[in-house]
Amino acid sequence: MKPDDLERLVTLEMPFGKYKGRVIADLPGNYLTWFAREGFPAGEIGRLLALMHEIDHNGLKALLNPLRKRP
Structure with a gap:
């Protein structure tokens, strides 16, 4: 995990x-779980989806x- 990955999770759109x-x-947990089961895409997006899956799975959202960002 890179230091700015958590910030990317709240700013980067799918x-x-x-x-x-x-x-x-x-993203909903069941969608992240589907990726975990079927395979995350290559590159940064896949790495971030895998990280988000771990965060969601462990109840750390x-x-x-x-x-x-606040309005």
């Missing part, structure tokens, strides 16, 4: 698929709240 345009941190 570039494809059913949830295209949704911030990675807001609240750790990302302070990183979210």
Whole structure:
């Protein structure tokens, strides 16, 4: 994990698929689990999806709240 990965989770949008345009941190757990079962894509997006899956699976999503931009 790189130091800025957690911030990327709350700012980077999903570039494809059913949830295209949704911030990675807001992807549903069952979608992340599907990737874990079927295989994460190559590159940065796959690495971040795998990280988000671990965070979601371990019930740690609240750790990302302070990183979210405020309106």
